[in-house]
Amino acid sequence: xxPYVIGVDLGGTNTVFGVVDQIGNVIADNSIKTQKYAxxxxxxxxxxxxxxxxxxxxxxxxxxxxMGIGAPNGNYYKGTIEFAPNLSWxxxxxxxxxxxxxxxxxxxxxxxxxxxxxxxxxxxxYGIAKDMKNFIVITLGTGVGSGIxxxxxxxxxxxxxxxxxxxxxMVRGGNGRQCGCGRKGCLEAYCSATGVARxxxxxxTTSDRASVLxxxxxxxxxxxxxxxxxxxxxxxxIDIYNMTGKMLGEACADFTAFSSPEAFIFFGGLCHAGELLxxxxxxxxxxxxxPIFRNKAKFLISGLMDKxxxxxxxxxxxxxx
Amino acid sequence: xxPYVIGVDLGGTNTVFGVVDQIGNVIADNSIKTQKYAxxxxxxxxxxxxxxxxxxxxxxxxxxxxMGIGAPNGNYYKGTIEFAPNLSWxxxxxxxxxxxxxxxxxxxxxxxxxxxxxxxxxxxxYGIAKDMKNFIVITLGTGVGSGIxxxxxxxxxxxxxxxxxxxxxMVRGGNGRQCGCGRKGCLEAYCSATGVARxxxxxxTTSDRASVLxxxxxxxxxxxxxxxxxxxxxxxxIDIYNMTGKMLGEACADFTAFSSPEAFIFFGGLCHAGELLxxxxxxxxxxxxxPIFRNKAKFLISGLMDKxxxxxxxxxxxxxx
Numbered sequence: 001x002x003p004y005v006i007g008v009d010l011g012g013t014n015t016v017f018g019v020v021d022q023i024g025n026v027i028a029d030n031s032i033k034t035q036k037y038a039x040x041x042x043x044x045x046x047x048x049x050x051x052x053x054x055x056x057x058x059x060x061x062x063x064x065x066x067m068g069i070g071a072p073n074g075n076y077y078k079g080t081i082e083f084a085p086n087l088s089w090x091x092x093x094x095x096x097x098x099x100x101x102x103x104x105x106x107x108x109x110x111x112x113x114x115x116x117x118x119x120x121x122x123x124x125x126y127g128i129a130k131d132m133k134n135f136i137v138i139t140l141g142t143g144v145g146s147g148i149x150x151x152x153x154x155x156x157x158x159x160x161x162x163x164x165x166x167x168x169x170m171v172r173g174g175n176g177r178q179c180g181c182g183r184k185g186c187l188e189a190y191c192s193a194t195g196v197a198r199x200x201x202x203x204x205t206t207s208d209r210a211s212v213l214x215x216x217x218x219x220x221x222x223x224x225x226x227x228x229x230x231x232x233x234x235x236x237x238i239d240i241y242n243m244t245g246k247m248l249g250e251a252c253a254d255f256t257a258f259s260s261p262e263a264f265i266f267f268g269g270l271c272h273a274g275e276l277l278x279x280x281x282x283x284x285x286x287x288x289x290x291p292i293f294r295n296k297a298k299f300l301i302s303g304l305m306d307k308x309x310x311x312x313x314x315x316x317x318x319x320x321x
Numbered sequence: 322x323x324p325y326v327i328g329v330d331l332g333g334t335n336t337v338f339g340v341v342d343q344i345g346n347v348i349a350d351n352s353i354k355t356q357k358y359a360x361x362x363x364x365x366x367x368x369x370x371x372x373x374x375x376x377x378x379x380x381x382x383x384x385x386x387x388m389g390i391g392a393p394n395g396n397y398y399k400g401t402i403e404f405a406p407n408l409s410w411x412x413x414x415x416x417x418x419x420x421x422x423x424x425x426x427x428x429x430x431x432x433x434x435x436x437x438x439x440x441x442x443x444x445x446x447y448g449i450a451k452d453m454k455n456f457i458v459i460t461l462g463t464g465v466g467s468g469i470x471x472x473x474x475x476x477x478x479x480x481x482x483x484x485x486x487x488x489x490x491m492v493r494g495g496n497g498r499q500c501g502c503g504r505k506g507c508l509e510a511y512c513s514a515t516g517v518a519r520x521x522x523x524x525x526t527t528s529d530r531a532s533v534l535x536x537x538x539x540x541x542x543x544x545x546x547x548x549x550x551x552x553x554x555x556x557x558x559i560d561i562y563n564m565t566g567k568m569l570g571e572a573c574a575d576f577t578a579f580s581s582p583e584a585f586i587f588f589g590g591l592c593h594a595g596e597l598l599x600x601x602x603x604x605x606x607x608x609x610x611x612p613i614f615r616n617k618a619k620f621l622i623s624g625l626m627d628k629x630x631x632x633x634x635x636x637x638x639x640x641x642x
Contacts, residue, residue, distance in 0.1 A: 073613060083613050134479045148579065150471055150478075157471075157581025158455045159617055164578040167611045169571065172491070181611055250490065257485040258469065258579050260478025290488045290502055292394060292404050296480055 002065040004058050006051065006108075007315025009308070010034060010071035010115060012086045012142030015047065018311035019054050019064070020318075024126050026308050028054035035088045040081075040095040048104045066109040068317025069097060070118025070310050072143065077160035079112045085180035086143050109321025114163055115139070115310060117154050119267050119302070120147025122313025127304045128265060135263045136255055137302070138165065138248070140270035143180070144188040144195075150259055165255060166192070170247055187251050191244050193223035193269050199240050200226050211236035223270060230276050241276045248277075249284025256285075256293045263298040267309065271301045323386040325379050327372065327429075328636025330629070331355060331392035331436060333407045333463030336368065339632035340375050340385070341639075345447050347629050349375035356409045361402075361416040369425045387430040389638025390418060391439025391631050393464065398481035400433045406501035407464050430642025435484060436460065436631060438475050440588050440623070441468025443634025448625045449586060456584045457576055458623070459486065459569070461591035464501070465509040465516075471580055486576060487513070491568055508572050512565050514544035514590050520561050521547050532557035544591060551597050562597045569598075570605025577606075577614045584619040588630065592622045 004027065009016045011034060018029040030050045037043040055061055073084035079098025084090040098110040113121075120137040123129040129137075133152040139145040144166030148155040155162045166188035167181055176185020177198065189195050200213055200221050212229050213221060213236060229237035252264050270277060282299050289297075302309060325348065330337045332355060339350040351371045358364040376382055394405035400419030405411040419431040434442075441458040444450040450458075454473045460466040465487030469476040476483045487509035488502055497506020498519065510516055521534055521542050533550050534542060534557060550558035573585050591598060603620050610618075623630060 150476055151474055153472055155471055155580055157577075158583035159581055159614070161613050162455075162579065162581035164611055164613075167578050168575040169609070170493070172493075172571065183609075183611070250493065254489040254575070255579070256478075257488050258483065258576070259476055260480050260483035262479040288490070288504075290485055290504070292482050292485075293480070 002063050004063050005065050005315045005318025006067040007311040007318065008067065008069040009310035009314060010069055016311055017051050017054060018308055018315065019058050020312060020315040024312055026311060028057045030054050037089055040089045043089055044100045044104060061106055061108065064108060066318035066321030067101060068314040069110065069112040070115035070314035071097065071112055072115055074112045074114045075160040076113045076156050111317040111320055113317060114145065114147065116145030117147040117163060118313035119310050120149055120154060121316050122304055122309035123265055123302060124149060125316055126312055127302060127309060128300055132262050134259060134261045135265060136261045137265045137267055139268045140192060140266060141268040142193055144192045148259065168251060170251060191248050196223040196226055196240060196244055196270065197221050199243060203236055209236050213237060227273050230273065241273055242280045245277050245280025246284040249281045250288045252285050253288035256289055256297060260293060261297060263300050265300045265302055267302040267305060323384050325384050326386050326636045326639025327388040328632040328639065329388065329390040330631035330635060331390055337632055338372050338375060339629055339636065340379050341633060341636040345633055347632060349378045351375050358410055361410045364410055365421045365425060382427055382429065385429060387639035387642030388422065389635040390431065390433040391436035391635035392418065392433055393436055395433045395435045396481040397434040397477050432638040432642055434638060435466065437466030438468040438484060439634035440631050441470055441475060442637050443625055443630035444586055444623060445470060446637055447633055448623060448630060449621055453583050455580060455582045456586060457582045458586045458588055460589045461513060461587060462589040463514055465513045469580065489572060491572060512569050517544040517547055517561060517565055517591065518542050520564060524557055530557050534558060548594050551594065562594055563601045566598050566601025567605040570602045571609045573606050574609035577610055577618060581614060582618060584621050586621045586623055588623040588626060
């Protein structure tokens with residue numbers, strides 16, 4: 001067994017590459033902008049360039065056991081990204097990303113999974129879920145992703161794509177918001193960082209409520225602005241978190257009817273809101289869930305967010321090759 | 322190992338007791354009306370009376386290895402029925418049913434699970450899912466139940482209650498139909514046999530469309546009437562199946578986002594409608610599901626419905642004691 005693996009967190013905005021040792025330290029990392037490239041081939045070439053200096057830091061490819069990638073719509077069984085709605089170079093077909101990286105890295109073994117599954121692996125190996133057998137990680141970033149663990153195993157389903165909880169339908173009948181996946185009313189269209197920004201724009205354009213959010217041009221509003229405003233007591237911003245948390249709590253109530261997890265673990269940028277988001281999630285969940293499940297599930301924020309959990313989780317796949 | 326086990330299918334209407342041999346033949350069976358009793362104790366006493374003649378048929382309790390019960394809101398870990406919304410003697414608390422039967426059956430080992438989980442065990446052991454590792458059984462009876470198999474294992478969750486897919490919310494915002502669980506808008510309130518009868522009553526009272534269903538007093542309309550009418554080409558009855566199938570297909574699309582099963586297996590009285598129900602389910606599913614999942618899942622009707630699959634599935638637990 002060689003001493004290092006590479007972990008890759010392929011997100012909607014940034015792709016982070018990390019070299020990880022056998023006890024889970026990220027020795028070196030580097031990143032590129034995910035959407036800057038017109039084709040998957042250009043993305044892979046840029047990724048390999050980005051990897052070179054950090055691979056050299058640990059003595060070259062000869063010291064790397066394998067590579068694991070966490071990516072949206074990643075298929076564990078096939079090593080592909082398939083019809084990833086939020087990737088400019090990946091929404092329109094099947095990208096054999098594991099093979100493409102392997103070919104440019106001297107035949108290095110490369111495995112790939114859903115980015116949120118990688119986060120769940122990180123929680124199970126290094127994080128808050130070390131002692132849990134049944135939990136669900138929900139990632140609140142550019143999109144909404146999920147990694148589901150049942151009986152101590154990641155759920156991949158029959159085709160490797162299970163765990164797309166950002167795409168359950170929360171608003172039915174064709175009245176929901178357009179989602180990047182081509183359908184309407186998905187959880188992701190409301191509760192991702194982009195969904196939160198859309199909620200802000202909706203409130204600001206359909207009401208005349210006072211808010212510091214009006215100081216910025218509407219087109220430039222981001223979830224981070226809502227976070228700052230809410231922390232400063234802005235009532236519109238606080239309402240936005242209440243609405244977001246209410247829907248997340250209702251969605252989690254349905255997820256519990258499925259697998260009755262011990263905990264929901266939230267991960268990603270929106271979680272920096274802390275109790276502003278977690279309190280309405282918990283309240284909505286307890287008010288919505290089937291009575292037999294009340295007051296059982298824990299609602300936690302990942303402790304690994306500053307520690308590259310997604311890179312760590314993905315890197316664990318590198319030991320499997 | 323003794324030569325026989327007892328399997329019990331505790332349904333909203335009937336409770337069927339069967340003595341089963343080691344290769345899955347139901348040697349003898351008998352039944353009682355589930356809701357005829359004021360208390361759980363009276364139900365158990367009646368059940369034991371009902372069991373006596375069929376136990377005698379195989380030479381008495383000495384020849385019985387154990388007993389398995391499939392019951393609504395059944396808890397595998399604890400052997401209890403907890404807050405079962407559709408049971409007159411079980412909706413209001415925790416009934417230690419496994420222990421109660423054991424005490425009246427000379428200390429016989431008794432295990433208990435969700436009735437739909439028992440059906441899923443039956444499909445996996447004797448039925449259409451023999452070669453599947455990821456599938457979901459959906460029971461369409463008095464209520465809507467589910468048994469979920471992932472990686473070849475029944476999903477029980479952290480508390481033993483996972484797999485309550487009849488209680489995901491399909492109509493949100495407080496506008497849904499009242500469900501027996503105390504909440505509004507559950508799948509079960511629309512797509513169970515009672516839900517189908519409610520849909521019929523709604524259409525007949527809010528429109529003047531011609532239908533043979535009008536020949537019966539509204540209060541006495543049942544799902545079976547809708548089935549007969551639809552088979553005779555009654556357009557209102559066919560529409561009722563289309564509406565029911567549409568919602569089931571949308572719900573299954575969400576379930577696929579969770580566990581991406583190889584197949585959905587439908588079980589229970591409503592399935593006698595055959596293609597009248599299955600065709601709108603499939604069409605709605607394929608129109609609703611996330612693009613990466615299209616044209617993958619199979620939609621099947623249990624082949625075990627006339628063979629006491631629930632009794633057989635529950636009986637399998639009897640060998641575990």
